[in-house]
Amino acid sequence: MTGTSPLPSTRPAPTARPAAERLMDAAFELFDERGYEQTTVEEIAERAQVSRTTFFRHYRSKEEVIFPRHEVLLESIRQRLATSTERTALIAVSDAVRLVLLSYLEEGDRARNRYALTSRVGALRDREIASGARYQRLFREFISSWVGPASLTALQAELMAAAVVAAHNHVLRRWLRGESDDPVTEVDDALADVVRLFTAPEERVGEPGQGTTVVVLQSDRPLDEVLPALRRAVAGE
Amino acid sequence: MTGTSPLPSTRPAPTARPAAERLMDAAFELFDERGYEQTTVEEIAERAQVSRTTFFRHYRSKEEVIFPRHEVLLESIRQRLATSTERTALIAVSDAVRLVLLSYLEEGDRARNRYALTSRVGALRDREIASGARYQRLFREFISSWVGPASLTALQAELMAAAVVAAHNHVLRRWLRGESDDPVTEVDDALADVVRLFTAPEERVGEPGQGTTVVVLQSDRPLDEVLPALRRAVAGE
DNA sequence: CACCAGGTGGTACCGAGTACCGTCCATCCG
DNA sequence: CGGATGGACGGTACTCGGTACCACCTGGTG
Incomplete structure (x- = not known):
């Protein structure tokens, strides 16, 4: 219509880098230089x-250009x-959420x-x-639909996912702020805390630990009557 | 400039209803009739x-017109x-979150x-x-800054708030879906569950039960060293 | 060569959100 | 009574994100 002669030089030099990556890089640069709202899509494209x-x-x-592909990650977690084959729904979910953390870690400075x-x-x-x-919703649904020995209420599923x-x-966030050098170990510890939180104390007897034994004493009878069993339990048997 | 004669009839009839309320009602109606994206701000105003x-x-x-005033609610919760004067940070937060639920309940069908x-x-x-x-962030910060007998880790604060x-x-959500007739009682029960979840079994001694006392003994130390406390606990004190 | 398909640029358009100006009206004050 | 003041409102113009559509150019295939 306008009759402007198409300049072949307009075409980007055969950078080999795909346009999607160039756009993401440009976006991060510009958002950092001028701020998010102050940067237009036009400028990024330019x-x-x-x-x-x-x-x-x-x-x-405009927002999507800086975010990771949560869709695919969400799908891979769904697959996982x-x-x-974990023993409980909570452990399975704890296992799966590591994928999210690892995904961020792989991004490094970009994250x-x-x-x-x-x-x-x-x-x-x-x-x-x-x-x-x-992610939380996916986890909640998974836990809710879990069929295991102990049935969970909807509230429990919600709490576990949260x-x-x-x-x-x-x-x-600790890692993103540079407060953590070993986020993988930290997340393992944190998730272990969560699992322990939801594990009824009765099930913890004999839990391996640093010379620690947890004993549950349900006593209708006088304490002295069960003391021998108690001593045996604490002793590690 | 345009010379259009200003018609006094343009002015809305002295409805007494403030413009803000008329706008909200109109928005709910139109969003319900045509859907959210299909409704323009122009039409709502009209x-x-x-x-x-x-x-x-x-x-x-356009979004803000249908949402409750979270800012003021957030502030009143901050005040609360x-x-x-609750005994623990978790109980204080559990107490405060009821305000949010009540705020939704007051809205009734609008919610x-x-x-x-x-x-x-x-x-x-x-x-x-x-x-x-x-809200979760506010709760987390409150729990983190709580000074009490037992100090909490940042992770614990995060888990409690969540x-x-x-x-x-x-x-x-149960109430919003019409699955609950007594959400106030339900939230009390649910929050009691949460408090129990985070209450270490050692602190539960004396918890009301059918003549049963449950004691958990976490022992790094020799059994005899903690026996006095154990006897006191079983005795019910 | 003809044909097709994918990646691209260009243009036009819609609608949310902002900035600014002029007007009307109630109220208060001299 | 009359003028000043401030708040709520309508109107216009503009920016920009996002969509739709069309034209082009290129590389591969029969």
């Missing part, structure tokens, strides 16, 4: 040497849960840059939170 | 007999926590209409979730 149209071909929205952004920009923080809620996600978030 | 400008004077965004909307529209659901996260919010959400 720096990546593509058109605005192409931006929206690769990312559905479906094929899980930390994103955290810096989401901390400052309300809209981005809300989106991050909403993503976390989807606890697992909270433990994960706690460790993740 | 039905409320005000201009589009006035809409944005009362509500910062600041003046709380249920909102739930129907947020269930269908992704953007609204995300916003609702983000609001809940703010559990309280999860318990609240569980009961709230």
Whole structure:
């Protein structure tokens, strides 16, 4: 229509780097330089040497360009849960949530840059939170549908899912803030805490520990009557 | 400039109902009739007999028009926590979260209409979730800063806040779906469960039961060293 | 060569949200 | 009584995210 002669030089140099990656890099750069709201999609596309149209071909929205692909991660977690052979629903979910942490760890500095952004920009923080809620929902549904020896109430499932996600978030944020050098060990410990929290004390007898024995004494009878058994239990038998 | 003669009949009839309420009603009606995305702010303003400008004077965004005033509720909860005289941080927070539930209950059908909307529209659901996260954050900070006999780790604070919010959400959603006739009692029970969950069994001695006393003995130390405390516990003191 | 398919650029359009200005009206005050 | 003041409102113009659609160019295939 306009008759402008199409310049072949407009085409980006054969960078080999796909447009999607160039766009993500440009977005992180610009958000960092000028802030999120102050950066337009037009500017991101310009720096990546593509058109605005192409931006929206690769990312559905301006926010999406900086977030990880939660969809695929969510799906892989769903798979992991479906094929899980753990003994309890809670342990299976605790096992699965590690995948989320590892996914962030693999991103390295990119995840930390994103955290810096989401901390400052309300809209981005809300989106991050909403993503976390989807994992929690998946976990809750999994726990609810779990068929095991002990049946769980809907409330218990809700609490367990929330606890697992909270433990994960706690460790993740520590690492994102640079407060943790070994997030993998930390998340293991935190999840062990969660499992212990939901494990009835009666089931803990003989729990392996550093010379610690936990004993449950249910006593209708005088204490002295059960003392021998108690001593045996504490002794480690 | 345009010279259009200003018609006094343009002015809305002296409805006495404030514009903000008319706008909210109109929004709920239209969202219900045509759906959220299919409704424009222009149409909402039109039905409320005000201009589009006035809409944005009362509500910062199209989403905000259907949501409760979380800001003021959040503030009143902050006050409640600041003046709380409960024995533990967890109980104080459990007490405070009831305010949130009551706030929804007072709305009645309006809250249920909102739930129907947020269930269908992704953007609204995300916003609702983000609001809940703010309560959780407030609770977490409160628990973390709590000074009491037993000091809590950051992880424990995170887990407690998550559990309280999860318990609240569980009961709230049941009520919103019409599955609960007595949400107040339910939330009391659910929060009692949460408190029990985080109460170390050692502290549960004397908990009311059918003539049964349950004692958990966690022993790094020789049994005889803790026997006195044990005798006292079984005795019921 | 013709044909097809995917990646791209360009344009037009919609709607949310912002900035600013002028007007109307109630109230208060001299 | 009349003028000043401030708050609520309507109107216009603008930015920008997001969508729809079309035209093009390229590389592979029969």
